[in-house]
Amino acid sequence: MTRSLPPAAEDVAGVTRFRDTCNVYLLRAGRDAVLIDFGSGAILDHLADLGVDRVTDVLLTHHHRDQAQGLRRAVEAGVRIWVPPVERELFDRVDEHWQARPMADDYDLRQDRFSLLAPVEVTGVVDEYRTRSYGGIEIFTLPTPGHTVGSVTYLVEVDGRRLAFSGDLIYGDGKVWSLAATQWSYSGVEGQAATILSLGLLAEREPDVVLPSHGDAIGDAPGALAHTRGRLTELMELRREGKPWDLDGWLEHPWEVLSPHLLRNRTSIATSYALLSESGAALLVDWGYDLWTGLDLGSDRAGNRPLLASAQALERDFGVERIEAVVTTHYHDDHVAGINLLRDVEGTEAWSPENVAPILEAPQRYDLPCLWFDPIRVDRRLPLGTPVAWHEYELTAHPLSGHTLYAAAIAFEADGRRVVATGDQQAFVDGGRDILNYQYRNRFRIDDFVASAELYRRLRPDLMIGGHWPPREVTDTELEELLEDGRRLAELHRELLPLDEIDFGAEGFGARIEPYRATVRAGEELELVVRARNPFAGEDVARVRLVAPDGWTVVPEQHEVAVPGRSEVDVRFRARPDIPARRARVAADLTVGEAAFGEQAEALVDVQ
Numbered sequence: 001m002t003r004s005l006p007p008a009a010e011d012v013a014g015v016t017r018f019r020d021t022c023n024v025y026l027l028r029a030g031r032d033a034v035l036i037d038f039g040s041g042a043i044l045d046h047l048a049d050l051g052v053d054r055v056t057d058v059l060l061t062h063h064h065r066d067q068a069q070g071l072r073r074a075v076e077a078g079v080r081i082w083v084p085p086v087e088r089e090l091f092d093r094v095d096e097h098w099q100a101r102p103m104a105d106d107y108d109l110r111q112d113r114f115s116l117l118a119p120v121e122v123t124g125v126v127d128e129y130r131t132r133s134y135g136g137i138e139i140f141t142l143p144t145p146g147h148t149v150g151s152v153t154y155l156v157e158v159d160g161r162r163l164a165f166s167g168d169l170i171y172g173d174g175k176v177w178s179l180a181a182t183q184w185s186y187s188g189v190e191g192q193a194a195t196i197l198s199l200g201l202l203a204e205r206e207p208d209v210v211l212p213s214h215g216d217a218i219g220d221a222p223g224a225l226a227h228t229r230g231r232l233t234e235l236m237e238l239r240r241e242g243k244p245w246d247l248d249g250w251l252e253h254p255w256e257v258l259s260p261h262l263l264r265n266r267t268s269i270a271t272s273y274a275l276l277s278e279s280g281a282a283l284l285v286d287w288g289y290d291l292w293t294g295l296d297l298g299s300d301r302a303g304n305r306p307l308l309a310s311a312q313a314l315e316r317d318f319g320v321e322r323i324e325a326v327v328t329t330h331y332h333d334d335h336v337a338g339i340n341l342l343r344d345v346e347g348t349e350a351w352s353p354e355n356v357a358p359i360l361e362a363p364q365r366y367d368l369p370c371l372w373f374d375p376i377r378v379d380r381r382l383p384l385g386t387p388v389a390w391h392e393y394e395l396t397a398h399p400l401s402g403h404t405l406y407a408a409a410i411a412f413e414a415d416g417r418r419v420v421a422t423g424d425q426q427a428f429v430d431g432g433r434d435i436l437n438y439q440y441r442n443r444f445r446i447d448d449f450v451a452s453a454e455l456y457r458r459l460r461p462d463l464m465i466g467g468h469w470p471p472r473e474v475t476d477t478e479l480e481e482l483l484e485d486g487r488r489l490a491e492l493h494r495e496l497l498p499l500d501e502i503d504f505g506a507e508g509f510g511a512r513i514e515p516y517r518a519t520v521r522a523g524e525e526l527e528l529v530v531r532a533r534n535p536f537a538g539e540d541v542a543r544v545r546l547v548a549p550d551g552w553t554v555v556p557e558q559h560e561v562a563v564p565g566r567s568e569v570d571v572r573f574r575a576r577p578d579i580p581a582r583r584a585r586v587a588a589d590l591t592v593g594e595a596a597f598g599e600q601a602e603a604l605v606d607v608q
Helices: 040-048 071-076 094-100 190-204 221-239 245-254 309-319 337-347 357-361 447-461 478-495
Strands: 009-012 015-019 023-029 032-036 053-060 078-081 131-136 137-142 152-158 160-165 208-210 254-261 262-265 272-276 281-285 323-327 349-353 380-382 387-388 393-399 408-414 417-423 463-466 511-514 518-522 528-535 539-547 553-555 558-563 569-577 581-592 595-607
Touching: 015 040, 023 208, 053 071, 053 131, 071 078, 071 245, 137 190, 190 221, 190 245, 208 221, 254 309, 262 309, 262 478, 281 309, 323 337, 337 349, 349 357, 349 553, 393 447, 408 447, 417 447, 511 581, 518 528, 528 558, 528 581, 528 595, 539 569, 558 569
Parallel strands: 032 053, 053 078, 160 208, 281 323, 323 349, 349 380, 417 463, 511 595, 518 595
Antiparallel strands: 009 015, 015 023, 023 032, 131 137, 137 152, 152 160, 254 262, 262 272, 272 281, 387 393, 393 408, 408 417, 511 528, 528 569, 539 558, 539 581, 553 569, 581 595
16 A cells, blocks of 8 residues: 655655755654654654654754744653754754854854754764764764754665765755855855865765755766765865965875874864884874865854864775874964864874873863863873883983973974974974964963973974964074074063063962863852962062952951962862852952952853
């Protein structure tokens, strides 16, 4: 007997397509079903007609309203909801997005205003680059940014054919659903470039049929994907400045060979490097944003997406059997954003110098820029100045403050050359003096670049590899110039700042609070540590008072402690808030001797 489908439904490639505000695809597991995208939720009114008793799971390809506007119905029906990892906050915390999203002087053109109007509870996020069972159906999740930054494609084997549920990555042969959605920034082409790369990555998975969120099933997947890539490339190059972008080369050859066992990733921001062992293992130096197409990295989660395409190309192109470890030069997100994903997918361990590891593991404690959103568990802390063995290599982490206080140079020998990975310490400029890349809020200290130049002179590297610039063959003359520039940088700071009278260092503040960000329940106690500085040459008494919102209890009311000249001291307070609040502000008021410096530091507390 032929099953009668409702008018909005039809069988396509072994699954049911329900036409709603988008195509909703139904995959059967007996009398249960899993849905790809959800639309208005009207499909729930036709389950009996579709021969289904219940929907167990919904997987979203991206956050746009036409995919997701009916999700509250799914929640009420007890359906599990799975969303792309970097877009989760645009589902269950979208109200915060609407409150914070800039509207005036707005140069962010991503279609994040095409988000849900109110939050919905989600069960969790899908596992990128992995196959997982959802409702009894094995589904592989492939990251495919383009239509949105966080978009994914789902690959499922049905009746011996590989189906790709591609969201709005592609509409049909040579067509996309929206070009406007691919313009992520003002005058930019990031989304178009990302779409071209994603179409290529999907083609590598060799789907038999592509099932888009809008449009009909695409039977000639290789031809349609290639045709669409070609048209988009031509469109992108008409707008983009500079020489043509070799996106095909990014996919085919993401690694530049510096020497037989040392590779440079030419698609990532910041630049990652791979050290290859004869054992078949690889060790990475930093891993931030792979296949980066130029989007300005912002504070929202959806705009900061790590990928692994180039890491997985190590096996294809160089016979790497396992990526055993990633070593960090410093904590900035563009150097570490992909480490948790590497661990989850590849089993890679995180190795970090002992002065960097605390920031990776507890970023919320620190008032620093460029922190990654999540803690990164460090599997091995590298002692500074002590060689560490990895297969046939020895690596030594050396303190390298300057660009940031919490950084290290990673020194090793590869293919007969002494190599030093310097992170972002200095920019390598062709035809000119290298630029000293100091940032005050990174806790730059006045003599940092003198110390780093002296370190380089001791190590005498043949090759320096940095985070954002081509590798540099190093000469003695260049090392002397770095020392000369470091000394002059320090002299200028001493000439410009009143350090003889009041020395708060280059950053210019006399206190800080840890943790900088904290969460506590109303009525519970929170410990806050204030580090205060005596900026004068001689010992003096520092009086530190914690300034809290009305209704808070703070113990003690004030600390008074003698502090040696130009030294720091930690004092501890216990604070108890009574009223729920988001980002309640607490300040540290500092007086040293007779000099009142006011509320020198703040911390932010979410009170639940």
